[in-house]
Amino acid sequence: MRETILSTRKLSKTYVADGVQAHVLGSVDLELYRGDFTSIMGPSGSGKSTLLYCLSGMDAPTSGEVIFEGEDIARLGQGRLSELRAQRFGFVFQAANLVSNLTLYENVAVPGYLKRGRSASETKRATDELVARMGLAQVASHLPSQASGGQKQRCAVARAVVNEPAIVFADEPTGALNRANSLEVLDLLGELNRNGISILMVTHDVRSAVRGNRVLYFEDGGIRGELELAPWDPAFSGDEAYVREREAMANAWLASLSW
Numbered sequence: 132m133r134e135t136i137l138s139t140r141k142l143s144k145t146y147v148a149d150g151v152q153a154h155v156l157g158s159v160d161l162e163l164y165r166g167d168f169t170s171i172m173g174p175s176g177s178g179k180s181t182l183l184y185c186l187s188g189m190d191a192p193t194s195g196e197v198i199f200e201g202e203d204i205a206r207l208g209q210g211r212l213s214e215l216r217a218q219r220f221g222f223v224f225q226a227a228n229l230v231s232n233l234t235l236y237e238n239v240a241v242p243g244y245l246k247r248g249r250s251a252s253e254t255k256r257a258t259d260e261l262v263a264r265m266g267l268a269q270v271a272s273h274l275p276s277q278a279s280g281g282q283k284q285r286c287a288v289a290r291a292v293v294n295e296p297a298i299v300f301a302d303e304p305t306g307a308l309n310r311a312n313s314l315e316v317l318d319l320l321g322e323l324n325r326n327g328i329s330i331l332m333v334t335h336d337v338r339s340a341v342r343g344n345r346v347l348y349f350e351d352g353g354i355r356g357e358l359e360l361a362p363w364d365p366a367f368s369g370d371e372a373y374v375r376e377r378e379a380m381a382n383a384w385l386a387s388l389s390w
């Protein structure tokens with residue numbers, strides 16, 4: 132029996148721009164499960180990022196509930212919401228958005244010092260471990276301007292998990308990366324997931340989506356289908372036949388949804 136980590140009830144979001152209403156989320160009922168790597172696909176402009184922002188408390192829904200560990204985060208005050216985002220959630224975006232005058236090491240460490248109940252030396256240890264695990268040890272003292280795109284994004288992944296979040300929200304985390312760097316970031320997200328962090332990732336890319344064990348298809352304001360896959364086996368990451376087989380399953384499923 133899978134444990135729900137995050138769920139929505141009748142989640143709706145309407146934007147009003149220039150007096151015109153856009154109903155982007157239309158009464159979404161969704162369950163996300165602890166330990167899953169869930170991917171969200173769907174047409175451009177359909178509202179995938181809006182869904183991710185409402186689920187993670189970065190944006191407020193127009194109506195409906197977003198329940199995380201028993202709490203409706205759509206109704207929380209700013210103080211409690213900020214605490215939740217700092218203590219329990221991690222975020223990775225298409226652009227790394229690092230602080231330009233801090234080193235890569237400091238970019239990872241700084242949010243770590245906000246972790247409740249952890250000493251400075253424990254944060255340092257967590258940062259050291261992550262910097263090594265993300266392959267950043269050689270460039271830890273570099274500023275973001277001195278780092279490559281892949282290094283910056285690996286740093287953004289490390290920063291997202293330094294506080295040991297329950298769930299990482301990733302919005303097109305490989306969208307700005309070349310193939311080699313994309314694979315590295317996806318491998319890192321997979322490794323974090325196998326270490327117990329739930330992942331929710333929005334992506335346009337089928338190859339990236341099949342890193343998940345569950346793929347949701349979002350269109351016309353709601354979830355229109357879902358595909359269950361066996362958890363990604365890292366032993367086969369470099370095996371083209373393994374990747375193609377998962378991709379073929381996802382493509383057939385997407386075709387059945389008229390993607």
Ligand SMILES: Nc1ncnc2c1ncn2[C@@H]1O[C@H](COP(=O)(O)OP(=O)(O)OP(=O)(O)O)[C@@H](O)[C@H]1O
Nearest residue numbers: 146147148153155174175176177178179180181182
């Ligand atoms: N702040 C805003 N104000 C008004 N409309 C918005 C706002 N943010 C998003 N929208 C509109 O909401 C719709 C959904 O946008 P969203 O970015 O969630 O889609 P998406 O599926 O993530 O798109 P893409 O795949 O292209 O990144 C779009 O039509 C967009 O123009």
